Amino acid sequence: MAIASLAAVLLLAGCGRSEDATAVPASSAGTSSGPLVLTALVWAPDWSEEMHRVADAFMHDHPDVRIDLQFMIGNSVEENLKPRAATDSLPDIISVNASPYTAELADQGMLADLGQTRAWNQLLDILQREWTAPGGRRYGIPSGVATTLIYYNRDMFERAGITAPPADFDAFLAAGAALRRAGFTPLALSGAFPNMLGNGPFSYGFANGIAAHVPDWRARITNGSLQLDNPQGIAIFSRLRALVEQKMVQADCLRAGYDATLNQFAEGRAAMTFQGTWAAGVLMHGRGMRVGVFVPPWNDRGQPIRPVLGSETGFAVAQRSSERHRAVAAQFLDFLYGPGMPLWQGKRQNIPPFRTIAADVKGDRALFALVEDMKRDAARDNAPGLYYSLLPVNTIEVLHTQLQAVLAGSTTPARAARTLQDSIAEQASLAGK
Incomplete structure (x- = not known):
């Protein structure tokens, strides 16, 4: 994507x-x-x-x-x-x-x-x-x-009293809390398949936290000057960590691969999943489910949602x-x-x-x-978010380990943001030699 x-x-x-x-x-x-x-x-x-x-x-x-x-x-x-x-x-x-x-x-x-x-x-x-x-x-x-979206079970949302898809990240966490109170697992996430963590939470975090405020982010990735050890860069990873801390994700998230996550949603064992348009055939037609989609609300309250395309x-x-x-x-x-x-x-x-x-x-x-x-x-905005395959190829491998480490709690969002920044700078330096 x-x-x-x-x-x-x-x-x-x-x-x-x-x-x-x-x-x-x-x-x-x-x-x-x-x-x-x-x-x-x-x-x-x-x-x-x-x-x-x-x-x-x-x-x-x-x-x-x-x-x-x-x-x-x-x-x-x-x-x-x-x-x-x-x-x-x-x-x-x-x-x-x-x-x-x-x-x-x-x-x-x-x-x-x-x-x-x-x-x-x-x-x-x-x-x-x-x-x-x-x-x-x-x-x-x-x-x-390609894009990644939130697929959701309309019946579960209605039973949890949620009348409309959340419009910002705080509302997304609040929707998760309502789903938990109704007895549902809020979100199925492929923690064991970092490709989807990159295509999903990372790309939308980058879109709303970095691309929305740094118009020349592409050039900064190329020349290695992109700054991520700041509140905006750290927020990319802290919001991923919040999914665990706020009990948004399934209990086996860190062991859940790609197929397992698809099946968990399609079989009605989770109210939402963060997945790509390429999986629509499986997800839009679960077992007798009414399924909807919305753009992942990784934006701050009062700010527009930045798309990832x-x-x-x-x-x-x-x-x-x-x-x-x-x-x-x-x-x-x-x-x-x-x-x-x-x-x-x-x-x-x-x-x-x-x-x-x-x-x-x-x-x-x-x-x-x-x-x-x-x-x-x-x-309109002339600023779609990062589709994460645009990162340097060796940085993608670094990012994979950091995303899973943040999800597991074995590193901090601040340390992950700094590691990613250092990798981008290092790859730009190597490319210039």
């Missing part, structure tokens, strides 16, 4: 298409010695089965192609990419984020240009800019527009592959975002990244409308 004018994206009309210059007839893909084998390393923590179905459908249509599909593990895309990039051994098809790290890989010539694919030419203009490296290479295609993890093609491998890999991406898209979007029901969204695309229209409102707010 941080772009200055993402709010305008769905105001764009028309669907640009181009001929698929990368398409290769199936009969020319393999050779007499056997099929062409594409290696793929994919980040799909909650849709691996659907990715297998897409690959199987593509191979059915292209019998001379085989896809060796493997899935990333761990806490982030970047920790899977770094060792392979360092040894110049990237698979043919790889999951990537729109980030300075991935853009640098593209500028180093390690990722292919996807500008001639149909999928690229259907992307929202703002996403095309986000997924273009400084050197001009169009290096990836996102699987959707970006793009989901997407896909790239390795340049190191042969020209024939690159062409067929790009053809697979066009299949993934074309005939194969209903196979995975039907489960995920996320926000498609295209200029024109088909009328029959699956998804909750209230969720789509909320994201539209967030985009308008971002355009």
Whole structure:
């Protein structure tokens, strides 16, 4: 899943298409010695089965192609990419984020240009800019527009006497107290999966505490001058800690992984969860539940909520592959975002990244409308919050440990803020050498 004018994206009309210059007839893909084998390393923590179905459908249509599909593990895309990039051994098809790290890989010539694919030419203009490296290479295609939201059980809210979603952080804590009194666990949080702590509480804390007051925060991250050892930076972590201290989260929060948290909410064992739009298909249709969504109110009382907007993890093609491998890999991406898209979007029901969204695309229209409102707010304020993949890649790993340490109470918010500030400065210094 941080772009200055993402709010305008769905105001764009028309669907640009181009001929698929990368398409290769199936009969020319393999050779007499056997099929062409594409290696793929994919980040799909909650849709691996659907990715297998897409690959199987593509191979059915292209019998001379085989896809060796493997899935990333761990806490982030970047920790899977770094060792392979360092040894110049990237698979043919790889999951990537729109980030300075991935853009640098593209500028180093390690990722292919996807500008001639149909999928690229259907992307929202703002996403095309986000997924273009400084050197001009169009290096990836996102699987959707992304943000994280609070999903909530409307029936539990009503039974707790909560008549409207909270509008600021103090009201959010008060809603949690009301839910506890009614006998409910207020919030399911993935404490054992720091990726979601970064995408969720950290990004919204940064959006409302830092981005709202430091317009040039991007430049300050790049040059290492961003100050976080101040009340605003410390508040990012103290609000995360408050979720534990105020008994907002489930008892096993520190052991709860991604799937466990999704299930806890979908099965009606928690009133809220902090989760991405990419999980809407699971969360909006719990077991007979009426589910709503609201923007995480990480703002102070009387201040507007700052949105966090970006793009989901997407896909790239390795340049190191042969020209024939690159062409067929790009053809697979066009299949993934074309005939194969209903196979995975039907489960995920996320926000498609295209200029024109088909009328029959699956998804909750209230969720789509909320994201539209967030985009308008971002355009008005010209300051969407940090989508945390924009941090330096090594700083992301530092942040993961600090978020979990704060949640566990093994470090203080002030110490975590200082550690994060030092890491940003250190990475800027190393980048300048």
